[in-house]
Amino acid sequence: MPPIGDDERRARIVRLQQAMRAQGVQALYLDASTTSFYFTGLRLRGSERLHGVVIPAEGEIAYITPAFEAAKLQTMISLPGRIQCWHEHEDPIALVLETVRAMGHAAGTIAIDPVTPFFTFDGLRRAGRISLSSRGYCASRWTLPIANILSWPPARMPPPEVSP
Secondary structure, three states: OOOOOHHHHHHHHHHHHHHHHHHOOOEEEEEOOHHHHHHHOOOOOOOOOOOEEEEEOOOOEEEEEEHHHHHHHHHHOOOOEEEEEEOOOOOHHHHHHHHHHHOOOOOEEEEEOOOOOHHHHHHHHHHOOOEEEOOOEEEOOEEEOOOEEEEEOOOOOOOOOOOO
């Protein structure tokens, strides 16, 4: 069986973005995980430093990385996207939210990969002054369980529709 290539990963992102739009989700944050590898082909190791990917419901993905890792990251990515860097004296959590806002979403819903470390999830929750709910996505033939959904500004969210 041939290895999974960029065309397949782009198709996965398209299906994910369709599901996000159907669910009213503006962006998905993926931490350094097998999920980010599944969608982008980027293999990152978990770290105490925030490394991740933001996939908007429409448009180009963005990679979040410490500034000192940017040159290395550039050699590792195969799918195009903006590289957003943070310096040691800056807040990487704020950069994730700024990245989503720069994608044209001043308010809305961010889905978060359930394997995201709690300190990152909680930091996003606090920094965005956002509320929490739980849902999952079904797109095409695969299901991506996104357990953590953040909405900003806080609002009551309707119960999710269940897809077979």
